[in-house]
Amino acid sequence: MSEDNVEKEVYFCTDCGHTVNPDDKKCPKCGADLFETIDLTDKIDETELIDEVAVKVFNSEIEALMAKEQLESEGIKCFISSDNEGGMMPALNMQAGVKLIVNEYNYERAVEILKAMDMF
Numbered sequence: 851m852s853e854d855n856v857e858k859e860v861y862f863c864t865d866c867g868h869t870v871n872p873d874d875k876k877c878p879k880c881g882a883d884l885f886e887t888i889d890l891t892d893k894i895d896e897t898e899l900i901d902e903v904a905v906k907v908f909n910s911e912i913e914a915l916m917a918k919e920q921l922e923s924e925g926i927k928c929f930i931s932s933d934n935e936g937g938m939m940p941a942l943n944m945q946a947g948v949k950l951i952v953n954e955y956n957y958e959r960a961v962e963i964l965k966a967m968d969m970f
Contacts, residue, residue: 863882915930
């Protein structure tokens, strides 16, 4: 394979978007300082790797949304899961329920918050 077919990395100034060389310390167009690129791909939040669990199953989506908002205001990432045929059959929520899903790492804290709200 010739060197002409090898794809070269292209670098851009984060201020003006001008193409720069990887060795440049300042942008030749705007003069902005160019910083070393930081690779964050190996910086994984360990709590994100733990399985999700249903902390509570609600009878209505409104209750689940209220609990979700409270947990998120306390810094707990969560989501709700329900199958009501895209809103066409809301009665399915009463049968199967609306699940409030949290990371297993946050389960205990989520239970405490829901108990304080009299929702557990």
